[in-house]
Amino acid sequence: MPAPVDPSPEFSGADPVLVTGAAGFIGFTLARRLLAAGRRVVGVDNLSPYYDVRLKEARLAVLAEQPGFTFHRLDIADRPGMADLFAREKPGLVAHLAAQAGVRHSLTHPETYVDANVVGFLNVLEGCRHNGVRHLVYASSSSVYGANTAMPFSVRQNVDHPLSLYAATKKANELMAHCYAHLYRMPVTGLRFFTAYGPWGRPDMAMFLFTRAILEGRPIEVFNHGHMLRDFTYVDDLVEGVARVLDRVPAPDPAWSxxxxxxATSTAPYRLYNIGNTRPVALMDMIGVLEKALGREAQKIFRELQPGDVPETYADVAELEAAIDFHPTTPIEIGIPRFVEWYRSFYGG
Structure with a gap:
């Protein structure tokens, strides 16, 4: 039986939702979804140069056009700055999506992952603790499953064998969140995202990299000789799940032992959920759909599996569906053409 959650409370529309990483791919899409629903959103981002800052600024420009949006340029690792932000804005809900992302980047820049994903997350936890936040929802990652091979990945599985520092920091977030839920009875929900893609996506991710290379006539690098499966999750589906979870405050699980x-549950007000499309797609099939949407064939260079990568991801979302009556359903045959349409409108080609 799924563990219980409290019924959705009627949160005051006057209470802002704090969205960290609001200039990022998922943070931007969530902020836009919440604003369209009439909620006030306080966005936080440091506009890290990890990828093209102009794309982040363009996302913020879209958000700035909507009433109810306030933006603070701030690094979440800035402890005094974050404490001041929470004290001034008094958010009722927090969607913590800011992070240093990328498995491969963590191999060469490990310190940035500790700063953003561990120190930054601690500052968010402290802000929530001291300012009466009713529910913190934060992004974890399918990367935490690491060396696990039993499919589909379930939140009931042990995840003690990460394969990258990025994954280890996300597992650390889950442990830190449980500590705060246990010690301070602070409601916290972690969401393990599975391979998000879609309009306004991240330039360091495969679909974006492939699209750019194909349009520019350059070859694409296909790792593990194409023998990869990914649970590609369309971004609008993903943020719909996040938005619904925000209003589902977890209760302690009386059946926990x-x-x-x-x-995935606890005697504390704590939950973990997967958000994935539940239909893993072969990398070569994804490339085929992308080629069709672009009207061009890719030149392919086949490579070995890179350190830190896993060959397959596949989400079990039974707990999420039971909690919020929703799971992602958009197939790549619909999602990829939407991404290509956005890419061409934004970049040309």
């Missing part, structure tokens, strides 16, 4: 602990 320390003799047979369920990693």
């Amino acid at each position: 320390g003799d047979a602990p369920n990693p």
Whole structure:
């Protein structure tokens, strides 16, 4: 039986939702979704140069056109700055999506992952703790499953064998969140995202990289000789799940037992969910759909599996569906053409 959650409370529309990483791919899409629903959004981002800042500025320009949006340029690792922000804005809900992303980047820049994903997350937890935040929802990642091979990945599985520092920091977030939920009875929900893609996506991700290379007539690098499966999740589906979870405050699980602990629940107000499309797609099939949408064939260079990568991801979303009556459904045959349409309108080609 799924663990219970409290019924959705009627949150005051006057209470802002704090969205960290608001200039990022998922943070921007969530902020736009919340604003369209009439909610006030306080966005936070440091506009890191990890990828093209002009894309982040363009996302913020879209958000700035909507009433109810306030933006603070701030690094979440700035402890005094974050404490001041929470004290001034008094958010009722927090969607923490800011992070240093990317498995491969973590191999060469490990310190940035500790700063953003560990120190920054601690500052968010402290802000929530000291300012009466009713629910913190934060982004974890399918990367935490690491060396696991039992499919589909379930939140009930042990995830103690990460394969990259990025994954380790996300697992650390889950542990830190549970500590705060246990010690301070602070409601916290973690969401393990599976391979998000779609309009306004991140330039360091495969679909974006492939699209740019194909349009520019350059070859694409296909890792593990194409023998990869990914649970590609369309971004609008993903943020719909996040928005619904925000209003579902977790309650302690009365069935939880320390003799047979369920990693996804607790005697504290704490939950973990997967958000994925539940239909893993072969990398070569994804490339085929992308080629069709672009009207061009890709030149392919086949490579070995890179350190830190996993060959397959596949989400079990049973707990999420039971909690919010929703799971992602957009197939790549619909999502990829939408991404290509956006890419061409934004970049040309």
